[in-house]
Structure formats: structure tokens, C-alpha cells
Amino acid sequence: MVFIMKSLTVIREFLDSRLGIGPEKVLPEALLADLGVDSLTLVELMFEFEDRFNVTLGKDFAGPTTVGDLASLMDRLRGEQG
Amino acid sequence: MGKCRVAVTGLGLVSPYGGDLADFFLRLLNGESAIRFLQTNDIPVPLAVPFVSCPEFDADAVLGRALAGTMDRFAQLGTSAAFGAWQDAGFSRGSSEESREDWGVSWGTAMGGTFAVEKAYRELWQKGRERISPMSVVLAMGNAASAHISIQLGLGGISTNHSVACASAAIAIGEAFRRVRSGETPVMLTGGSEAPQSYGVVRAWESLRVVAGGDENSSSCACRPFNADRSGLVLGEGGSALVLEDWDHAVARGARIHCEMVGYGTSCDHSHIVRPEMGGQVRALKAALVDASLATDEIDYINAHGTATIEGDPIEIAALRSVFGERAARLPVSATKSMHGHQLGAAGAIEAIVTILALREKAIPPTANLENIDPACKGVGHVTTGRHNQRLTSALSNSFAFGGSNAVLAFRAVA
Numbered sequence: 001m002v003f004i005m006k007s008l009t010v011i012r013e014f015l016d017s018r019l020g021i022g023p024e025k026v027l028p029e030a031l032l033a034d035l036g037v038d039s040l041t042l043v044e045l046m047f048e049f050e051d052r053f054n055v056t057l058g059k060d061f062a063g064p065t066t067v068g069d070l071a072s073l074m075d076r077l078r079g080e081q082g
Numbered sequence: 083m084g085k086c087r088v089a090v091t092g093l094g095l096v097s098p099y100g101g102d103l104a105d106f107f108l109r110l111l112n113g114e115s116a117i118r119f120l121q122t123n124d125i126p127v128p129l130a131v132p133f134v135s136c137p138e139f140d141a142d143a144v145l146g147r148a149l150a151g152t153m154d155r156f157a158q159l160g161t162s163a164a165f166g167a168w169q170d171a172g173f174s175r176g177s178s179e180e181s182r183e184d185w186g187v188s189w190g191t192a193m194g195g196t197f198a199v200e201k202a203y204r205e206l207w208q209k210g211r212e213r214i215s216p217m218s219v220v221l222a223m224g225n226a227a228s229a230h231i232s233i234q235l236g237l238g239g240i241s242t243n244h245s246v247a248c249a250s251a252a253i254a255i256g257e258a259f260r261r262v263r264s265g266e267t268p269v270m271l272t273g274g275s276e277a278p279q280s281y282g283v284v285r286a287w288e289s290l291r292v293v294a295g296g297d298e299n300s301s302s303c304a305c306r307p308f309n310a311d312r313s314g315l316v317l318g319e320g321g322s323a324l325v326l327e328d329w330d331h332a333v334a335r336g337a338r339i340h341c342e343m344v345g346y347g348t349s350c351d352h353s354h355i356v357r358p359e360m361g362g363q364v365r366a367l368k369a370a371l372v373d374a375s376l377a378t379d380e381i382d383y384i385n386a387h388g389t390a391t392i393e394g395d396p397i398e399i400a401a402l403r404s405v406f407g408e409r410a411a412r413l414p415v416s417a418t419k420s421m422h423g424h425q426l427g428a429a430g431a432i433e434a435i436v437t438i439l440a441l442r443e444k445a446i447p448p449t450a451n452l453e454n455i456d457p458a459c460k461g462v463g464h465v466t467t468g469r470h471n472q473r474l475t476s477a478l479s480n481s482f483a484f485g486g487s488n489a490v491l492a493f494r495a496v497a
Binding site for chain 1: 213
């Protein structure tokens with residue numbers, strides 16, 4: 001749960017600075033596509049996440065569709081590698 | 083296809099003076115230099131050069147943060163200028179009753195997304211990273227501005243970028259002109275943008291020994307085209323856009339017409355990669371006059387390429403003397419780069435707009451800082467202070483590039 005909160009914070013900070021999306025809209029059930037996150041933006045975000053937490057994302061990770069999916073993916077990586 | 087008349091129905095600017103066309107032209111008429119002393123925090127050695135920036139430009143405010151974040155600076159400047167021209171032409175950015183599937187974009191930039199390239203190299207070589215931003219390619223690619231403009235305006239025809247050094251935008255405008263005149267499409271959005279203030283680009287230009295020096299006190303007067311003590315060009319950023327439209331199409335929708343574009347001439351010196359050649363410039367000037375069906379005594383103003391380099395300025399004047407003969411001495415000529423700087427690949431677009439506004443406002447902006455004309459640059463009617471209430475019917479804009487590529491655009495005032 002602690003991880004979820006930190007991962008969600010990273011996602012919110014990124015989407016605010018990169019796309020100007022207020023944190024109140026970045027809820028676990030929100031669809032990434034609805035927030036304007038396309039494939040390139042998702043890779044940008046994942047690279048930011050890798051840098052911040054010193055973990056490595058595999059090349060063939062399954063594309064998350066919701067903010068919650070993404071946060072869970074981040075949590076799993078940090079649990080495995082952090 | 084027959085020849086269609088081509089109207090200029092939209093103009094848009096992101097300039098060092100802001101985006102207001104009337105204010106932009108008034109400042110040039112007053113001889114107001116936008117050149118400032120640029121000092122950076124670059125490592126290992128900060129830049130300290132005269133430069134022309136667009137300090138009021140806020141990409142997030144014009145484009146929105148999400149879109150601005152997908153663009154390097156040159157594409158932000160270009161897309162913003164295109165939005166301005168589109169609005170000026172009276173077109174909406176939303177859906178349209180008329181199909182725009184064959185309307186196109188012809189853009190010019192010489193350097194492209196240099197900030198993205200530089201950032202990537204810093205990551206790789208300074209920080210030892212193996213991976214760079216996934217946005218690097220789309221930020222840096224030369225056609226980024228034209229692509230974003232087509233996407234944002236919903237234009238389904240050709241979307242192309244011309245990278246022809248300092249003639250990029252002039253050639254982009256000329257090629258757009260040909261497409262409209264041929265009847266291939268009724269509307270082309272055209273122009274150019276450049277943001278050459280990244281560290282490596284400035285250093286590269288400095289090493290060519292064609293960049294004027296200066297400090298906090300002298301920078302505003304650093305660019306002195308045709309002057310005996312000129313020392314080189316001053317780099318600048320900006321974006322300028324024009325809407326070229328089939329005349330009948332423009333009239334049918336009741337559009338305001340700034341002027342008519344009537345000719346375009348091109349040539350290559352085919353002699354040297356940087357040293358200009360009079361013969362090539364003469365051929366481009368003559369080609370533009372023939373294309374426009376204009377005689378030399380019908381030209382009332384020339385916006386010169388006039389970069390203030392030691393070698394380039396006299397050759398351009400020699401070319402003008404050769405083409406215009408005895409009339410040359412009375413032919414009003416000015417180099418407005420002395421005030422708005424040299425925008426490299428975008429220069430032809432901002433200077434096309436200056437030329438169009440001169441025709442529209444019946445006024446000629448000066449070459450700033452022209453106090454002591456180099457004897458090698460004499461023989462034309464140098465304009466040293468702004469002239470109002472002029473008889474202006476037809477005018478040319480010159481762009482002569484490294485590589486020997488030359489382009490001349492011809493415009494005629496609306497009767």
C-alpha cells in the first residue's frame with residue numbers, strides 16, 4: 001500500500017508537469033487514454049519511473065490501461081528489484 | 083492546369099517584438115533593434131553573444147502544455163505562428179464544411195530540433211547514459227513543425243519541410259505558391275521557424291567566423307549590414323507563417339487579402355559551399371521577375387538578404403546592380419536582419435512578411451546601423467531611416483543560402 005501511494009504520486013507529478021493534468025483527475029480507475037497518455041507518453045513516464053527508483057523495465061511489459069494498472073506494475077517492479 | 087492568381091490571406095508571427103503585426107512593423111519602421119546580449123549557464127563555457135530571442139513567447143499558453151511538450155522550440159514557434167496566420171485568414175481550427183483533404187503545409191527550417199539532439203548527446207556522453215528520451219526523434223525531426231501544423235489544422239494534403247539553410251522558408255513559400263498557382267490545391271499554409279540558440283549550434287556558427295561580437299552595451303547595434311565596419315550576422319529565433327490561397331477562393335469567401343504573391347525565382351550558384359556567387363543570385367532575381375511578369379522599373383522595394391557578413395553583402399549589391407542597371411541607384415533596399423536578427427531557415431518567412439506589410443502600409447523599414455556605407459556596397463538606394471507614404475506597388479524578398487541556393491519572392495499590392 002505504501003508503494004501504491006508513492007507510485008501514484010510519481011504518476012500524478014509526471015502527468016501534471018508533462019500534460020498539465022491536475023492530480024484530482026489521476027484516480028486509480030481513470031483510463032490512461034482518457035487522460036491523454038499515448039504510447040510515447042507512457043514510455044516517457046516509465047523511463048522517469050525507472051530513473052527515480054533505479055529499477056529496470058523489461059522491453060515487453062504489458063501495456064497498462066488504467067492508472068491503477070500502471071501503479072500496480074510499478075509496485076511489482078519495485079518489489080522485485082527495489 | 084492554368085495559372086491561378088495567388089492571394090496572401092493570412093499572416094502570423096512569433097517575433098522578438100511579439101505577435102501583433104502592426105506593432106511589429108511599426109517597430110521596424112522606427113529602426114528598433116531586438117538584438118540583446120545573451121548569456122547562458124552552459125557548461126563548460128557559458129554563451130555570451132548578441133542574440134534575438136522571443137521573450138514574450140509562452141508555448142504552454144498558446145499550445146497547451148500537453149501539445150507543447152511534444153515539440154522542440156522550433157516547432158512550438160512554428161505551430162504558434164501557423165495558428166496566428168490561420169486565424170488571421172479567417173479559418174477555424176475545428177471542423178469545416180469545406181473539405182481540407184487537399185490543403186497542405188510547406189514549411190522551412192534549417193536546424194530543426196536542436197535542443198532535443200543536444201539534450202540526448204549530453205545524456206549519452208556527459209552522463210554516461212545508455213538510454214535517452216523516447217521523444218528524442220519526434221522532437222528533433224526536421225518535419226516536426228509541418229507535421230504538427232497539418233495535424234492541428236486538419237490539413238490532408240502535402241506536409242513537407244524544406245531544409246535549405248538560410249533559404250529554407252523562402253523556398254518553402256515559393257513551392258507552396260507554385261502548388262496554389264497551378265490549381266493543385268486552393269490553400270497552402272507556409273512559412274518557417276528556427277530556434278538556433280542551443281549551445282552546439284551557436285558554437286558552430288561562431289566557429290565559421292561570421293557571427294558579430296558584442297557585449298551588454300553594444301549588442302543592439304551589433305548587426306550592421308552594408309556598413310563599412312560590419313562584423314557579421316546575429317542569430318535569432320522566431321516563427322512566421324503565411325496563408326496562400328487561390329484568389330477566386332479567397333474572394334468567394336470574402337477573405338481580407340493582404341497582397342498578391344506573383345513570382346518565385348530560384349537558382350544554385352553551383353560554385354562553392356559557403357562563398358556566394360553573383361551569377362547565381364542574378365539568375366534567381368531574373369527568374370522571379372520573369373515569373374511575376376514584372377519589369378525592373380516596376381519594383382519599388384527589395385528586402386535584402388543582407389546578413390552583414392564581410393563577404394556576402396557586396397555580392398548581393400553587385401547582383402542587384404547587375405539586374406537593375408541604372409535603376410539600382412534609386413531602388414529602395416533594406417536589410418531588416420539588422421533589427422530582427424538572422425533566423426536562418428525561418429529568415430525568408432519573417433522577411434516575406436516584412437515585404438508584404440511594406441506593400442500594405444506603403445512604408446519601408448530601414449537597415450538599422452547603416453551610417454557609413456561600405457564603398458563595395460554602394461550603388462543601390464539604401465534605406466537608412468523608415469519611410470512613410472511611399473508609392474509601393476511591387477516588391478521582392480531575397481534569400482541567399484549556404485550551399486549556393488538562392489530564392490527570390492515577388493509580391494504585389496492589392497490595387
